[in-house]
């Protein structure tokens with residue numbers, strides 16, 4: 001077996017997945033062929049060897065991106081400790097506001113005013129769907145809702161695109177490690193996690209942080225399964241409760257995912273909340289199974305309303321394929 005086979009494989013896979021960022025694709029491919037850098041990465045704990053985290057830490061310590069691989073290589077091999085410390089103490093915790101363009105059509109299915117409760121909320125940036133505009137590009141042309149900044153999204157299928165922004169009466173979240181939007185160190189790290197060449201995502205993130213700072217959401221620190229029933233009860237004082245999540249449930253071990261699935265279905269069944277899920281197609285099989293089959297090789301998120309699949313979505317909100 002090739003030395004460091006697993007880490008080589010993970011960097012090669014990342015190089016293929018990072019087509020949206022030529023810099024990261026090139027860096028990952030170069031790492032996979034660089035035995036000295038591979039040896040350095042192998043000295044990290046397994047869960048800290050991920051390309052996203054290593055590259056973000058290097059950028060945090062001044063490696064330019066876009067920029068040449070040699071600068072990354074020199075920073076890693078010449079590190080006297082600070083870069084390694086960043087890798088060991090930080091995590092890849094993105095907060096992608098672009099997903100709102102795919103979530104808003106789901107929120108529009110419920111009568112407001114809404115009490116929005118996001119589990120796995122990170123900094124809570126997706127709790128402000130009413131403070132953004134949207135540009136949904138359909139086969140029949142653009143549908144624009146609200147004012148700048150507009151979040152763009154390509155749309156296929158008979159999506160019920162709303163003609164009014166949602167009315168939000170309350171916004172709150174739950175997260176194991178909430179990001180404090182008022183702490184510049186934490187928000188700088190969030191920005192570092194946006195891949196090079198994705199300037200639109202970075203611009204949106206900066207704007208989203210400004211929006212959240214003006215009216216910070218109520219975020220509870222804790223596990224989403226443990227905290228959910230009490231949080232739903234608190235939210236219910238303010239409006240129609242909509243529990244939602246995107247790119248979160250994959251972080252739970254499979255038995256815990258099943259616990260969450262059972263719990264939220266009970267809450268929905270009791271009429272205590274609605275549920276909007278937006279997760280990778282394999283993460284909540286009970287939701288994915290209610291929609292049309294998705295080809296094995298097709299990577300997609302699945303958008304669900306109250307446990308039933310309604311759409312395939314792009315992981316960062318760039319596309320929505322309504323399946324109904």
Ligand SMILES: C[S@@+](CC[C@H](N)C(=O)[O-])C[C@H]1O[C@@H](n2cnc3c(N)ncnc32)[C@H](O)[C@@H]1O
Nearest residue numbers: 094095096120122175176177223224246248251
């Ligand atoms: C990839 S981020 C997604 C953040 C946000 N939902 C978005 O769409 O941008 C996943 C978040 O889930 C949180 N998380 C993971 N496991 C959790 C758990 N058991 N309970 C609460 N939050 C959790 C992480 O701390 C992280 O903030």
